[in-house]
Amino acid sequence: MMRLIKLLHKWLSVIVALQLLIWLGSGLFFNLMDHSKASGNANRVNMSQSIDIDHARLLAPSTILRALELSQQTLTQKKTTVQRRVNSLKLIQLLNQPYYLLNHKRGLYAHFYNEHSLIDAYTGEPQIIDDVMAQALAQATYSGNGKVARVIKKLAPIEDMLKEENTVWQVNFTDEANTSIYIDASSGRLVGHSNEDKRFADFFFKLHFMDYGVMGKVGSFNNGLIIFFSLITLLLSLTGAVWVVELLSKGRYKR
């Protein structure tokens, strides 16, 4: 039996040696790294909501809902059905303007797939988030000294924001840290900030999670590759542990 244990220990090491060193090395990195730097939020501030909303000018939510219902009826009559149910209506402020944020499809979390639309709360006009508005929204959360270089629309999966499933605007800045700010394209929600420090840490996470998009979608540690390697490593550790116990019992740990 011990022969099998030792044989397994020796030959399994061949399979996982490299990945084991990667796990230990990246693990050590996580232990030593500055977590606040790794968050990518070095140049992030909260959007200030300073404007008092003029309550008298606000359109009532029921008015908004009724308008939607009427437009839905005409669309159905014209046989072009765009079934847009409304799950919720929220009064928010974007760039000191009040809007109603409507949810038409609800994901369990904000970063899961959601469908939103924006309606100007004073006029009832629909508002689309274009690159200009996205840039302004991003700028409002930015405390660095860079200028906006490029604004690009990005579909999931997004390299800097792996959990995010929604389409976003990526607003890129010219600062030293290459800050990128992500804005949800349908709701204007700030998805998050990223920069070179976060990307550096993300690289180590990719290594630790074997998140290469092999045998599974990118953006998670539940993939076939890591499951295979973790089970082999488990066998390697267990055979090693048995070997240690055997050496102890044979008195081989005397100086």
Place this chain on the structure above:
Amino acid sequence: MSWHRSSRRFHKWLMLFVGLQFVIWSITGAYMVMLNIDYIHGDSLVKQQSVSLTSADVNYELHQLYRDYPKAEMIELVLLLDRAVYRFSENKQNYLLSADTGKLLSPISEDYAAAVAINLYKKPEANISHISLISDNPPFELNGRHLPAWRIDFDDFASPSFYINSHTGKLVTKRHTFWRLFDWMFSFHVMDYVEEDPSNKLLLIFAVLSLMASIFGVVLTYFRVFSSQSKKKNKRRINSSVNRRVNDATN
């Protein structure tokens, strides 16, 4: 001493000290990667809401809300128990109102909380085993900012719990055995059994020693598997077993 001999010595002794943690890393790591994280988070326990808002649901209008609560902010019109409600905050306090009558619903009663939980639970037959209101000293799994909250425990596989905030009626978080186990596994993985913080000194010591032990292990792998010496040794071992079988056959 040869590198082969000293590697064996260092690998043997270092693993005496960190070997157990290697096994723990392997077991906890395997658990965390094998169970899908969305399952761990209990996402499959929550039912998708199917009812939609209509203008007929709203009879208590926004201007009435502002009249009754002049400093209301973050106002949201949403469905709760398939009925339209307003959620908002005023002076850092959260409120829940019926959008039909304007009646104040918060803080919600035990029956209301139970109904919300059952309505959100994936299975139509849901039995509640225990329900309690948590106003302070939250369990470690519940973030203090969600207080006060109702905790609803379901009598079902893996003991799921829903936490419903008593002022907003929102499902603020959920837990079940596999998530609780996951947190336990993670704390053993990063060697912080209290705060689950990976930046601790104990982990640093073990990571460095383990790295050293593994490097010596890799050196051993070279000597035992790949070097010309080991190849000769393997041949001798195979020959000796053949000799043994020949001897047995001829006896």
